Amino acid sequence: MGIFDWKHWVVLLIVVVLVFGTKKLKNLGSDLGESIKGFRKAMNTDEEAEKAAQEKREQPLDAQQPHTIDAQAQKVEEPARKD
Template identity: 70%
Template sequence: MGIFDWKHWVVILIVVVLVFGTKKLKNLGSDLGETIKGFRKAMNEEETKPEQPAQPAQSSAPLNQPQTIDAQAQKVEEPVKKD
């Protein structure tokens, strides 16, 4: 007994078929199958692609040297509205 009893699952299946109908359930199954196939295909393509080494960005600073940004902060004051 319990939730995993086969009789309970049969009743739930009958209720689902009555609520949604067999046509919608068939379409849902087809859509789910296509989604899984697309996911598997994408995963296989990702595995077969050779890894390309990342090319560092071209800059005028030598490698292994820290880069700094020269900037000056300014305080901006908003005018106070008088009622």
């Protein structure tokens, strides 16, 4: 005989239903379920964004920003100075 006795839980359930009513309990359950879904979705989105940022940090600099230099060096001759 303690708080874990099934009879106590039945009485507690009946009192809760009488106080709140079945409609409010149903709405409370659906609201709680939607909140949990939203939380999970936000956590998954954060994890995906964090994973993408981590992969970008792990890539070498050349892979992140490819650069191509296409030029030919030319020697510039200076004009002769007259002293």
